[in-house]
Amino acid sequence: MIGGTASESAYRVLMGVLESRTGQTLSPNRIWRIEMSLKPVMQRHGLADLDALVAALVTSNSRQLLDDTVDAMLNNETYFYREHSVFDDIAANALENLREVNARTRRLTIWHCGVSTGQEAYSMAMLFAEQDMKWAGWKVDIVGTDVSYHAIGRARVGLYSQFEIQRGLPVQRMVRWFDQTEAGWLAKADLRRRVDFTVQNMLTDKPPFAAPADLIFCRNLLLYFSAPMREKAFARLRAVAAPQSFLVLGAGETVLGQTDQFVASRRLRGLYEPADRPTPRIAAIAAA
Helix, strand or coil, X not given: CCCCCCCHHHHHXXXXXXXXXXXXXXXXXXXXXXXXXXXXXXXXXXXXXXXXXXXXXXXXXXXXXXHHHHHHHCCCCCCCCCCHHHHHHXXXXXXXXXXXXXXXXXXXXXXXXXXXXXXXXXXXXXXXXXXXXXXXXXXXXXXXXXXXXXXXHHHHHCEECHHHHHCCCCHHHHHHHEEEECCEEEECHHHHCCEEEEECCCCCCCCCCCCCEEEEECCCCHHHECHHHHHHHHHHHHHHEEEEEEEECCCCCCCCCCCCCEEECXXXXXXXXXXXXXXXXXXXXXXX
């Protein structure tokens, strides 16, 4: 048996449902958590065990049950300013580069793919909010998407527990951008309005923005994809990336051996850029 007390076929069906709906696969160290993760779903829908859950998924047309099941199996790990040095480098280098590239249009589109409960997108929104004068006259679209409707719902509300608010968020920013309520710490309206959150499957759904993305965060998501799905994901990311954009992956992720759509940035350490990114005019002149 794969794990737990359910039949092996039940686990296989659930893993198949997850991959077909999200592109994600369950690694061995996550399989044993299936039953624990799905207990609240089974209780909510009056199902005795995983075998009963699978039977209900197969025989019923309940979209809510399917959504709840998939949602419970997802890993929504995230926190504010995750790997703080990454945000420092982006603020000091990537955004400055994009500011020059987009000086004529004065527009930026930032996409947080697999945004979970929103902390990463709000971290970026705080960076811009604290530099309002610098970006005056610019249209900055910050978009957060995730396949989890529950996570996106939480992100839109912007309400975080004491543990979540302290995890990665400096006290000064916590006090400046969040209000303490009986239910938790609530993002101020000015911060919430800077981010659009939408449920989206990045493998199948069209991104909810029109302009090409200048900066794409896709951190610690592709780790859960099989090699074919990962290749497809990189192709989808490239399809919406601006020619001179940057891609941000997780610390344990790379494009090496994964795709030919992106390469390590030639100018900014730790970031990636389209493999066919136009050569900077200055560099081209110097090489001539």
